[in-house]
Amino acid sequence: AQSVTQLDSQVPVFEEAPVELRCNYSSSVSVYLFWYVQYPNQGLQLLLKYLSGSTLVKGINGFEAEFNKSQTSFHLRKPSVHISDTAEYFCAVSGGFQKLVFGTGTRLLVSP
């Protein structure tokens, strides 16, 4: 079975500070990993995805994530956040069973 754990329900950070949102996954088959963002009162938007190859994946809005197979992690990072990055971030995993499973989400709160 596939599952995703996002340990941090909320991450407060000051503007221009770096941030890391943690994601760990579990799967018995090869997986594809995704990060989605949901801005207030909007739908989900794809930030980045890992399919294969380089373990460091770059996405939109300056975000990047690193796939670590040994630690079954796919943490999201940004070196300097903006107020506009305030949103909810979801890690997701898909794979051989055709399922797309999401984590419980992490609310990023950026303050001035």
Place this chain on the structure above:
Amino acid sequence: SQTIHQWPATLVQPVGSPLSLECTVEGTSNPNLYWYRQAAGRGLQLLFYSVGIGQISSEVPQNLSASRPQDRQFILSSKKLLLSDSGFYLCAWMARVDTEAFFGQGTRLTVV
């Protein structure tokens, strides 16, 4: 281009009444289709998914069912709603498990 339609946007139903939420996709063939329920602190809970007409996989035993009568139509149903069925329901589609998922605008269901 591909689009996804989900309706209604909001719905207020009495306990014990039936439910039918419809989702249709345009501009693609044989998509993977998904129903999620989004609740605060629980992220996007996968309810059902389908990889083809008449093929439904259930993730969470509950008071709901799903059907896929046509290639690009996915329906979420209940014979008798419970108060606990209240929530925000999202439909999504993916061409394959290694591609981006696209979401409908969601249905806010309130059972009274």
